[in-house]
Amino acid sequence: MTAFESVAAFHGALRAGTTTVAAELAAERARAEASDAVVGVFIARAGDTAERAAEADERVARGLPLRPLEGVTIGVKDVIRAGLGPTTGQSAAFADGWGEEAEESVATRRLREAGAILVGTTTTMELAYGVPEEGKPFPVPRNPHDPARFPGGSSSGSAAGVAAGFFRAALGTDTGGSIRIPSAMCGVTGFKPGYGAVPRDGVMPLGASLDHVGPIAPTAAICREVFEAIADPDALARARARAPRRAPGTGLAGVRIGVDRLDDEVELIDPDQPQRFDAALRVLRDLGAELIEVRLPRYGAGTAAALLSMMAEASAQWGPLRDARPAELTQATRILLDAGRSIAASDYLAAQRVRAANRRDLAVLFDGVDAIVTPTCHLDAPPMTAVSTLAPTSFLPSVHTGYWSGVGLPSLAVPIGPARRGLPLSLLVNGPEGGELRVLGIAEAYQAAAGPPALPVTVPGVPPDST
Amino acid sequence: MSEMTDEPADAEERAVRTLTGDVAGLCAVVRATAAELDLLPSPAYPAVLPFGPVRGGAGGDAGIAAAAAPGGAGPESIGEGRR
Numbered sequence: 001m002t003a004f005e006s007v008a009a010f011h012g013a014l015r016a017g018t019t020t021v022a023a024e025l026a027a028e029r030a031r032a033e034a035s036d037a038v039v040g041v042f043i044a045r046a047g048d049t050a051e052r053a054a055e056a057d058e059r060v061a062r063g064l065p066l067r068p069l070e071g072v073t074i075g076v077k078d079v080i081r082a083g084l085g086p087t088t089g090q091s092a093a094f095a096d097g098w099g100e101e102a103e104e105s106v107a108t109r110r111l112r113e114a115g116a117i118l119v120g121t122t123t124t125m126e127l128a129y130g131v132p133e134e135g136k137p138f139p140v141p142r143n144p145h146d147p148a149r150f151p152g153g154s155s156s157g158s159a160a161g162v163a164a165g166f167f168r169a170a171l172g173t174d175t176g177g178s179i180r181i182p183s184a185m186c187g188v189t190g191f192k193p194g195y196g197a198v199p200r201d202g203v204m205p206l207g208a209s210l211d212h213v214g215p216i217a218p219t220a221a222i223c224r225e226v227f228e229a230i231a232d233p234d235a236l237a238r239a240r241a242r243a244p245r246r247a248p249g250t251g252l253a254g255v256r257i258g259v260d261r262l263d264d265e266v267e268l269i270d271p272d273q274p275q276r277f278d279a280a281l282r283v284l285r286d287l288g289a290e291l292i293e294v295r296l297p298r299y300g301a302g303t304a305a306a307l308l309s310m311m312a313e314a315s316a317q318w319g320p321l322r323d324a325r326p327a328e329l330t331q332a333t334r335i336l337l338d339a340g341r342s343i344a345a346s347d348y349l350a351a352q353r354v355r356a357a358n359r360r361d362l363a364v365l366f367d368g369v370d371a372i373v374t375p376t377c378h379l380d381a382p383p384m385t386a387v388s389t390l391a392p393t394s395f396l397p398s399v400h401t402g403y404w405s406g407v408g409l410p411s412l413a414v415p416i417g418p419a420r421r422g423l424p425l426s427l428l429v430n431g432p433e434g435g436e437l438r439v440l441g442i443a444e445a446y447q448a449a450a451g452p453p454a455l456p457v458t459v460p461g462v463p464p465d466s467t
Numbered sequence: 468m469s470e471m472t473d474e475p476a477d478a479e480e481r482a483v484r485t486l487t488g489d490v491a492g493l494c495a496v497v498r499a500t501a502a503e504l505d506l507l508p509s510p511a512y513p514a515v516l517p518f519g520p521v522r523g524g525a526g527g528d529a530g531i532a533a534a535a536a537p538g539g540a541g542p543e544s545i546g547e548g549r550r
Contacts, residue, residue, distance in 0.1 A: 298500055300496060301496050301497055301499075301500035304493040304494075304496045304497050305497050305500075307493060308490065308493055308494060308497060311490065331475075331479055331482075334479065335479060335482045335483050335486060336486070338483045338487075339483055339486035339487045339489075339490055340490075342487045342490055342491070343490060343494060344494070346498075347494040347497060347498060350494075350497045350498050350500075350501035351497045351501075353501045353504055354497055354500050354501055354504070357504050390478055390479070390481075390482040391482065391485075391486075392486075393486065393489070
């Protein structure tokens with residue numbers, strides 16, 4: 001398959017005749033055939049992709065206008081009803097499907113209307129919450145850079161599939177970081193829009209005040225193109241109104257970016273993380289951005305408030321299922337749901353007050369800066385053996401996504417190169433309310449300056465792509 | 468026999484107790500922070516939910532607009548140490 005920085009570039013190549021949708025689809029299928037047994041991306045594969053590709057190529061051949069995502073292959077996390085068979089949430093409890101009485105999700109319907117080809121459903125943590133467990137009737141997702149490493153969760157298959165070149169983009173969901181964490185660990189770009197910007201109709205709930213739907217792709221440009229296709233029209237209009245207008249070639253001149261390294265919030269830092277983070281800041285500065293040191297208000301309490309909110313809301317959502325059919329859930333999910341029930345209503349409400357206060361204070365902070373960057377994680381992907389079903393939150397202390405989930409603001413993970421083990425590190429770019437296109441624009445400028453989009457990862461132990 | 472069959476359940480119960488202890492610590496942090504917020508001068512009734520009402524599907528702009536409404540004092544912690 002060919003790496004393109006954007007759907008626009010892909011469409012340019014289609015019109016120029018240098019590739020076809022069918023050829024790209026065949027290359028992606030070959031990659032999946034070769035290595036999906038190792039990385040565990042797909043739960044179900046669509047049966048009509050060849051026909052959809054032929055239709056797209058016919059539009060190209062006839063010179064018809066191409067829809068925004070014409071011919072773009074997309075994997076869909078299996079908590080989103082996508083019309084591709086039962087939506088399982090990777091749980092034996094929903095082997096026959098969750099929400100079968102409901103219609104296809106708004107997000108996937110909009111993707112189809114935009115011309116995208118939905119190629120299959122992708123693996124997740126059970127109910128977008130637990131951790132992988134061997135011996136269940138679902139593939140265990142693994143990191144394409146090193147299958148002995150965790151791919152991050154819970155949109156694991158979506159991020160791993162983009163990294164491995166099984167599809168050009170993916171949909172994920174994000175409650176405490178479930179788009180951005182696997183994107184960071186798999187070395188791809190993952191975008192959590194602001195709360196409510198993308199409809200959640202037809203999406204399996206986890207934490208009602210925290211759940212988001214968003215794209216994962218090789219580049220921020222493709223994330224933007226997918227976001228523009230699935231966003232609510234009002235939210236998109238608001239984001240467009242708040243996006244800075246810059247002339248081509250002016251980089252990030254005049255853009256003010258707040259920087260919080262968060263080094264004092266973690267116990268462990270990968271030896272290469274500070275260097276990679278500083279190198280990314282230099283790229284932003286060289287593009288003309290003004291970098292300003294900031295401190296996020298109430299970082300620790302905000303992160304705690306988001307995690308408590310997720311756990312309490314998840315227990316309220318799935319506690320009855322846990323009681324009725326415990327054997328159908330994995331051990332990690334039961335542990336999380338049981339612990340979430342210990343949160344008093346008064347503490348849940350205190351958490352909401354902290355979230356509201358942080359949101360209010362961040363609005364003031366964003367009066368002085370256009371975006372705020374932090375590390376996405378201070379460590380690279382942990383070994384699979386370190387992600388225990390008996391300690392399902394063990395990898396969270398190095399992760400900085402939850403704070404931004406709690407305040408519902410746009411947040412994007414962008415890869416910034418590998419650590420010495422060859423595993424990816426990531427920068428988190430965050431924006432104000434309605435700042436989706438501002439955040440995406442900064443990441444697009446960064447990636448354009450940092451180099452061409454990376455080719456898909458060749459999964460170790462799998463023959464290199466001969467296409 | 469019974470020892471072997473009980474072991475996984477025991478481990479799961481211990482894991483729940485450990486995580487519940489961690490959760491209690493987080494609750495204490497949040498309670499302390501919320502209590503400090505209560506001490507601040509507030510011109511409006513305190514905001515409770517961060518985004519206002521949440522409907523089953525999309526969150527919607529109404530909720531965000533409600534959340535953005537003033538609920539208290541200004542940027543009391545910006546520039547100060549973390550908690």
